[in-house]
Amino acid sequence: MGDTQKLELDDIVEILKAAGEPTRLRLLALLFHGDLTVTDLTDILGQSQPRISRHLKLLAEATLVDRYQEGAWAFFRLSQGGPAVALVRQCLDAIDPADAVFARDDERLRALKKIRSDKAQAYFSRNAADWDAMRRLHVSEAEVEAKLAAMIGTAPVDAFLDLGTGTGRILQLFEGLYRRGVGVDASRDMLAVARANLDRAGITKASIRHGDIFNLPLERDEFDVVTIHQVLHFLEEPEAAVAEAARMLAPGGRLAIIDLAPHALEHLRDEHAHIRLGFSHQTLSEWLEKAGLAVEEIVDLKPASSTADALTVTIWLARDQREQAADPIAIRRRS
DSSP: OGGGGGOOHHHHHHHHHHHOSHHHHHHHHHHTTOOEEHHHHHHHHTOOHHHHHHHHHHHHHTTSEEEEEETTEEEEEEOSSSHHHHHHHHHHHTOOTTOHHHHHHHHHHHHHHHHHHHHHHHHHHHHGGGHHHHHTTTSOHHHHHHHHHHHHOSOOEEEEEEETOTTSHHHHHTTTTEEEEEEEESOHHHHHHHHHHHHHHTOOSEEEEEOBTTBOSSOSSOEEEEEEESOGGGOSOHHHHHHHHHHHEEEEEEEEEEEEOOOOOTHHHHHHOOSSOOOOHHHHHHHHHHTTEEEEEEEEEOOSOOSTTOOOEEEEEEEEOSOOOSSHHHHHHHO
């Protein structure tokens, strides 16, 4: 039973009491698949907000769920560790996916996520051509690129992967670093812009692929550097994207994530399809470590402007901990 062996009888009884109620068990099963708001959970379960909030409060008191605030929205997630959660995970693993109640909840959860994903894709399609210009409205992209380049360094790498490549800007920025580059994006409009930009720049060693960031059409353990630039705040399950990116890394490879620091600009949800209002150092570091990476550096880049809509950008750099071959480029070229 792993961590559950550390629990005494009374503790186990209290945990099972907290989880052993139909609505609360359904809530735990939903939060097992990602972070959700009270509104999300009321829509899926078809119950009132006060009722759902009361159940969540009981689960939080039992250390089974965590609550965190993003602007005006409160998100809930299954607690990340501890013997209480280990015990509940065993219960969740025992659920029959064909059970009518759980199957209906899962169907509604997938429908909810699809609506949000479609909204984000529609936004990308509308704004593909002006994407880089829109980024510059809030942060100094030149400062971000310069710092990112300094953190990654100038040592040549064999394979470079940019996830959510957008206009292909990152592939252009690091063109002198890699022998083979790949950019992946789910928006075909964005891919058309990226291909046009690479053609214009005369970059032939980078290719553009259509793909899902949660299920990449690529071989694992293949890339020396992976970047995720200003993508995670658009995603329903950013932690899953981090895990998939880590899966792409070759032994000793590095993952660089560039995204917004926590902020309170609620209008970005509706006007620019942001799902998450930035990420704290702690949250992303936990995700990276959970994916088997060691965080090497975190840098905050604060905007020169002090206006209310000025956003701070954070860069996380993490490394795969498996032993790296002495000369990976030479070895791969021989293979």
